Amino acid sequence: MEKAASECLVVDSVQMKIGNIADADLDRLHALSMAVGWPHRAEDWQFLRHVGKGVVALDDIGRILGSVMWFPHADNFATIGMMITSPRLQANGTGRWLMRHALTELKGCNLGLSATRAAHRLYLSLGFEAEKPVYQCQGEVIEPDMQLAMPDGAGLREVHPDDVSLLGELDRKAFGAYRLPVLAESLAHSKGFGLFRNGKLKAFALCRPFGRGHVIGPVVANHDQDAIAVTRPFVAEHAGRFLRLDTRQKEGSFAEFLSRCGMPVFDTVTTMSLGQRWIPEDSAVLEDRSRIYALASQTLG
Ligand SMILES: CC(C)(COP(=O)(O)OP(=O)(O)OC[C@H]1O[C@@H](n2cnc3c(N)ncnc32)[C@H](O)[C@@H]1OP(=O)(O)O)[C@@H](O)C(=O)NCCC(=O)NCCS
Structure with missing residues (x-):
């Protein structure tokens, strides 16, 4: 079992204490993510603070030297993300210290996260198990072939905030x-499209400003063709501009569609879990079951 984390840590003669991320200065959070080359804008941090909780590592003059957030999606399931430590302090135990705080808060919860290469070993050592790769697909997109027929019996319409329970x-x-x-x-924060058959929602995609452009996600559908149908309008709308989509689809027509539209795989992270397995094995996914074609974000799953 993890030991409770101490409230203070000294690294390289820098004394750090834990603070609540809700009280942290937004520009300083933004500076922290920029320092590790992440594309998040201040608005992206704010979005995450509205739906999650977290802690920061503060030095004695209030500078933010590390962060970790968690997002309770159900009573017994949460995702963890925004795990960052200042480059000048890395590999000195700050990441492990922050994770201990998160794990103490999340005791008893099944957990999921997207691990970068830098964090993989840390999570393994805390008991997380690797499940599946996530492909970060992005680029300046090109106009998709809008002549392709809509899937059988399907119609698209924009979805709005009052469609949230649907x-x-x-x-x-x-x-x-x-x-x-x-x-x-x-x-x-998004524009969204839903695909309906006989008045029933069968697939949807949302697209919002993020980082250096826009991100598409989540995308939920039963089939590649439906997933393409709800994603395609966003690709058309952003032709010539930067778009990103994080997916666990390695092959098949959805993956091919992304690469054809100018969103090849740019980087890969690994879905990991602690407790119950999170992502069903491919062999356990029923052909006609809805699945996540694009993550809301690596942090949110
Ligand atoms: C990942 C990150 C948060 C780790 O923070 P840290 O302060 O270096 O973590 P720790 O010092 O507690 O190290 C934890 C373990 O990871 C290892 N580690 C740290 N940096 C590493 C790197 N770049 N590559 C491989 N392993 C690394 C450490 O050696 C240590 O392993 P050990 O205890 O077996 O020796 C930090 O490197 C970071 O902010 N990276 C950029 C952002 C990122 O990738 N975040 C993770 C999102 S999932």
Whole structure:
């Protein structure tokens, strides 16, 4: 069992204490993520603070030297993210110290996260197990072929904040938890399309400003063709501009569509879990079951 983490840590003669991320200065959080080359804007941090909790490592003059956040999606399931330590302090135990704080807060919860290469070993040593790669697909997109027929019997319409429970139900089957706060916050910042058959929502995609452009996610659908149908309007809208989408689809027509539209794989992270397995094995996913084609973000799953 993890030992409770101490409130203070000294690294390289810098004394750090734990602070609540809700009280942290937004510009300083932004500076921390920029220092490790992450694209988040101050607004992206604020979005995450609205739906999650977390702690920061503060030095004695209030500078932010590290962060970790967690997002409770259900009573017994949360994702962890925004785990960053200042480059000048790395490999000295700050990351492990911050994770101990998160794990103490999340005792008894099944946990999921997206691990970068730098953090993989740390999470393994804390008992997390690797499940599946996540492909970070991005680039300046090109106009997709809009002549492609809509999938059989399907119609598209824009979705709005008052569709949140409709989206939540479909997303729950794919994600495994009814994450209304995340979807409501996403809808408040996103444009969205839903694919309907006989008046029933069968797939949806949201797209919001993020980092250096826009990100598409979440995308939930039962089939590649439906996933493409809800994603394609955003690619068309952003032709010539930067778009990002994080997916666990390695092959198949959805993955091919992304690469054809100018969003090749730029980087890979690993879905890891602690407690119950999070992502069902491929062989356990029923052909006609809704699945997550694009993550809301690496942090939110
Ligand atoms: C990942 C990160 C938070 C780790 O923080 P840290 O303060 O260096 O962590 P610690 O010093 O507690 O190290 C924890 C373990 O990771 C290892 N580690 C640290 N940096 C590493 C790196 N760049 N590559 C491989 N392993 C690394 C350490 O050696 C240590 O392992 P050990 O205890 O077996 O020796 C930090 O490197 C970072 O901010 N990276 C950039 C952002 C990022 O990738 N965040 C992770 C998101 S999932």
